[in-house]
Amino acid sequence: MRNNTAVEQSESRSEALPFETTENALYTPRVDIVENEDELTIFADLPGVTAQEVNVRFENGELVLHGRCAPRHPGVNYLLEEYGVGNFYRAFAVSEHVDSERIHAELKNGVLTLHLPKTAAVKPRKIAVKAH
């Protein structure tokens, strides 16, 4: 019985993965993470990825970023090849202070901007000081 449960778990996990790991090369995109008063902003460089091919999932406190990008010129003999083209994958652990309902993102010119708004409880509040 124990064996069956373990197999079921691994199968369901592989269904949850949105991609096959042997499809293309896999790259880790470079990111900048900035924290403001209202939100955390993540900028990720995803050149060559269109909005349909980006998959952002937030699950169990983990933000998973996946971008699919097929080689644009397959079968070419390069004179100079300094970079490869492939899928992007990066995962972040997100604290509970982020309001997961309001996470939104936009993709422009190959840069994905992820906005993670903070929950109201965590925002800094300025406290007024009354003078007597």
Next chain:
Amino acid sequence: MAQTRWEPSLSREWNGFQNQMRRLFEGPWTGASAFPGLAVSYPPVNIWEDDNNVFAEAELPGMPLDKLEIYVNEGNLLSIQGERQAGDTQKGVWHRQERGFGKFTRTIKLPVTVDADKVEAKFENGVLFITLPKAELAKPKKINVKAE
């Protein structure tokens, strides 16, 4: 005698893993990650050709087009220069800063002379793709062999 290359069936899987590990530790990124914005040679460029054109492609995500300049000098020097500015988040705490910013210039000597007037460039999804038609002299000419 024909030479055959033996490629084990697992090689594709291993190659994927090995490539990933290799890219973690090698390549232009290791130099760049120490000094963001001062990459060893930015942007990384891929170049290939066919009989009529030379193609160049570079990944420039987030590059505003008005800050990007492309030149072709002396018929075979391709020059890409520009400036990428940091995001407009002036206030805030940076938790991680990996993307490079600043001015860059890259000049590449092409293997053949190209016709500078006919060069076309397009920028899509952060990828710059340049088509450089070869000058007539540089195109390969087939030579017929007469049999006697």
